[in-house]
Amino acid sequence: MAIDNNQLLRFTTAGSVDDGKSTLIGRLLYDSKAIFEDQLEAVTVTSKRKGHEGVDLALFTDGLRDEREQGITIDVAYRYFTTPKRKFIIADTPGHIQYTRNMVTGASTANAALILIDARHGVIEQTKRHAFIASLLQIPHVIVCVNKMDLVKYDETVYNNIVSQFEEFSSKLYVKDVRFLPMSALDGDNVVNRSTNMNWFQGAPLLHTLETLHISSDVNKIDARFPVQTVLRPQRDGFIDYRGYAGRIASGIFRPGDDIVVMPSGFNSKVKTIDTDKGTLEEAFAPMSVSITLEDDIDVSRGDMIVKLNNQAKAVQEFDAMICWFNNKAARPRAKYTIVHTSNEQKAMIKNVVYKIDINTYSRIENDKELTMNDISRVTIKTTRPIMADEYRDNRITGSFILIDDATHETLAAGMIV
Known part of the structure; x- marks a missing residue:
């Protein structure tokens, strides 16, 4: 080869x-x-x-x-x-x-x-x-x-x-x-x-x-996911009416004319153009950074996700994940943290520690609810608003997240949605 x-x-x-x-x-x-x-x-x-x-x-x-x-x-x-x-x-x-x-x-x-x-x-x-x-x-x-x-x-x-x-x-x-x-x-x-x-x-x-070594791409080419990072509204000649949604494609392929839905609002539209600083594209795929315009003037903001109409992510407010706790301070029961998932940031809490992993035996520790540094555990996370997610095994980008301490801005944990 x-x-x-x-x-x-x-x-x-x-x-x-x-x-x-x-x-x-x-x-x-x-x-x-x-x-x-x-x-x-x-x-x-x-x-x-x-x-x-x-x-x-x-x-x-x-x-x-x-x-x-x-x-x-x-x-x-x-x-x-x-x-x-x-x-x-x-x-x-x-x-x-x-x-x-x-x-x-x-x-x-x-x-x-x-x-x-x-x-x-x-x-x-x-x-x-x-x-x-x-x-x-x-x-x-x-x-x-x-x-x-x-x-x-x-x-x-x-x-x-x-x-x-x-x-x-x-x-x-x-x-x-x-x-x-x-x-x-x-x-x-x-x-x-x-x-x-x-x-x-x-x-x-x-x-x-x-x-x-054979490098197989870990990018999901099937599920089209575009987390919106910012809305572009340039006010200069030729761009007075331009409204583009900028970000990096997490997975899949987008083309002008695609039927899409904006999550979590559920508004439908079509892709009008896909733009870059070098001009328009006939198709764009992960991990390209682009600006997408839509046929309809609908409300889209940072943290939303543009997906294909016939292949949508799950909008969830409560989900299970495997996490590794990073911080030297133990997790506080039901404390509020900031979850960062693609371009979406909001408040979240660890609702339950389902089990921890004993690294020596790979067995489950069922009754220990305290998370300390380096613990690897299955937990239930609850967020204040829906996040648009896939399982980590299907999509590394939309299936992963981090938790941040609001007071210190330290990264507390990294998680994989299961």
Whole structure:
């Protein structure tokens, strides 16, 4: 299968503390020659100052200077690199249990997830947590990188045991494609180049795997959804009577002449024109940003959604969702929060905690109603006005939302409608 050189692969890295994520990404960038000379020079100088014999590859990805001095990676660091075959965006997320929320952020738009396992320790709780999040977010490809094989003398039996451990618990999850790869990020085994120390492994190295992964679009092409972000009423020559509804198409295709309905009002009309700064279009599709005009002068405002007449979203004020709680303060029972769903913002509350997930066993905890940081739970949300939604499994854009604290403006949780 031919690979489109302009195709972009977004992937996230996840693992426990000191599993070697930063070193792996550094090796990937270094061996694929995706490092600028000034970056290499700066990292070489820093490595010498820290007393390292060679280049400390982790410094290519560890964020701010004070974070590096503490020896930890926090938040989500995005890195960009290109090879002759593909473009990449890496979301490097922390390994600490208290930063599970960051993996949710980094993985939310990923095409693939790299889950690192220390060959000395095997599958641990964080491995299960990260695999569950990858499944929850429906990331299509998971690559399990069994790292630090040099520290177990490249033992095939150790690798096979870890593969069996992972397969045993991941069989309960929904992941389309799982691949396994033994490697040593520090020494470069099976990262960009094939390992000469593990001839028993016949698979491709990591970079070749990433370059040849099939990227299936996660954009829903069937259900036409256009959340209105703003109303355009320019007052200049040629535009005196212009009334356009601007936004980014969430899914599907729109064409002039389409029969549409504006939700939640239920007003019907037809698409008159689809406009951009470069002129009018005969069709527009996700994720294009456009302005749509309608045949009829009807009331449309920010937060409304334009959909096809024969294929409408659900207008709901109460719904179930899987959420990951981000904040270090526990959720307040029936407290009012702001829900942000596409371009729609309004008040909402968590009406009920249906159950929480035990990450170790993937079993349901039925009687625990308290949501604390990193908890993954099924909840019932109630909003003050209807939102136009699809299930997350059908539409990542219209099936997801965040909750915000009105007082601090902090993001409290991310949710997926079920």
